[in-house]
Amino acid sequence: MADTHEEDLPTFEPLPWSIKQIRDAIPPHLFVRDTPKGLYYLARDLLLASLVWKAGTFIDPFFRSDDVRTMMSPGASHILRWFAWCLYWWFQGLIFTGLWVIGHECGHSAFSSHRSVNDSIGFVLHSLLWTPYFSWRISHHRHHRNHASMERDEVYVPKTRSDLGIPKAPAQDIDWEHYLGDTPVYTLYMLIRQQLLAFPAYLLWNVSGQKNYPRGTNHFLPNSILFTRDQAPLVMASNAGLIATAYLLRSASLRWGAAAVLKYYGIPWLLVTHWFIMITFLHHTDPELPHYRGKTWTFQRGAAATVDRNFLGWQGRFFLHDVAHFHVIHHFFPKMPFYHGPEATEYLKAFIGDHYHYSEKPVFQALWDSYNQCQFVEDEGEILFYKDRRGRAVRKPAAVSARATSCDALGEHDTRSLALDPTSPKDLVA
Structure with a gap:
């Protein structure tokens, strides 16, 4: 239901170009996958993980030694020991997340032009990080094929007004606190729960997935x-990979103790789930981004409904392989290797202009703001924008007569892309 304030909102026109036109604006060499280069990044991450792991083995012996405890005092050495463990968890969590990103590249066949290389490396990396490689690859491909479609997207599907039981009435007549008025403390609790548990909850119970x-x-x-x-x-193979990981961790716990496994592996893995959920949530959840219903949706419009973010600065670029800095181009062309993302994004920005979204907002502030501002969308309408805890949007769609339908915007190349089997190694549009 439109309210008076919406009359003054900026108007949004959906992306008018076909995916073929957009692809033609990007040099062909940026779509080329270089297996040796991918293996270099994999080896680099494995070496970093090994070095940080080795450094971690010195933390307890050093700070618990009699010489250090005498020099610093027992209290100071205890505090510095846990500070050192926090540094270990921070960097090992980022490195593990980078390895997970390489597995994600493999799932899109962006790591190598050889399917056996992609699946072998992706299966091992994702299994060791508690992700069912083939099973998640299938649903994740379907997410890419249908992103920002209210009817078909796989994850981060917005709640509607009726989902939350909010009546259709003028905004000033609704008790918003009754329906959406969480306290800051409760909001913080929900955010922490989301960051640590959302990915396992999605895999196990389809939380935040397609409501149908x-x-x-x-x-x-x-x-x-x-x-x-x-x-x-493929599902059974994915399950077998997780069972093998469980066996390895049980064996490690019996040999070195559960506490050691938790410190060296468990907490960094928990940070992988945090970074992964935070990155994907912020990619797809922002009041500036549209969602679509029916024939107004097209593949390329869904791809443009994402946002690039300056995620942790140089650490995000180095350890996370630019997964957050250059995500928009990834949604347009999932098979493009991540190391071509920066250059390809410049061509994409030059071609689609204001349809490209980027945010410099600090990511933890963005997480808080997006969680509070992106509450629900309306039950009606072809182009939808999130509304906040007072029922306010920041953009409004153009008139229906000004919009192209999917038949207008899709060329022959696009139609083929939508019919691909989600398990196919072929790219959605390449």
Whole structure:
């Protein structure tokens, strides 16, 4: 329901170009995958993880030694020991996340032009980081194929007014506190819960996933609605990878102790889930980004409904392989290697102009703001923008007559891309 304040909002026109036109604006060499270069980044990350791991083995012996305790005092050495562990967890968490990103590249066949290389490396990396490689790859490809579609997207599907039980009435007549008025402390609790548990909850119970899926939808049952009958062996292989990881961790716990496994591996892994959820949430959740219904949605409009962010500055660029800094180009061309993202983004920005979204806002502030400002979308309308805790949007769609339908915007190349099997190694548009 439109309110008076919406009359003064900036008007949004949906992206008018076909994916072929956008692709043609980017030099062909940026789509080339270089297997040796991908292996270099993999080796670099593994070396960094090993060095940080080795450094971690000196923390307890050093700070618990009699000489250090005498020199610093027991209290100071205890505080500095835990500070050193925090440094270990921070950097090892980032390095592990970078390895997870390489597995994600493999899932898109962006790591190598050889499918066996992609699947071998991706399967091992994701299994060791508690991600069912093939199962998640299937649903993640479907997310890319349908991003920002209210009816078909796989994850971060907005809640609607009716989902939250908010009545259709003028904004000034609604008790917003009753429906959305969480206290800052409760909001902080919900954010922490989201950051640490959202990915396992999505895999296990489809939390934040497509609302049209039946209860019990998850990534571990071969007969889940997420998969076809032919994909059942891939689901079982993914499960086997996680079982192998569980066996390795049990063996490590029996040999070195559960506390050691938790310190060296468990907490960095928990930070992987945090960084991954924070990155993806901020990519797809912002009051400036549209969602679409029906034929107004196209693949390229969904790809443009993402935002690049300056995520942790140089640390995000180095350790996370630019996954957050150059995500928009990834949604347009998922098979493009991450190391071509910076250059390709410049060509994309020059071509699509204001349809490219970028934010310099500090990411923890952005997380808080997006969580509070992106509460729901309306039950009606073809182009939708999030509304905040007072029912206010920051943009409004142009008149229906000014919009192109999917048939207007899609060329022959685009139509083929939408029909791809989500498990295919072929790119959505390449």
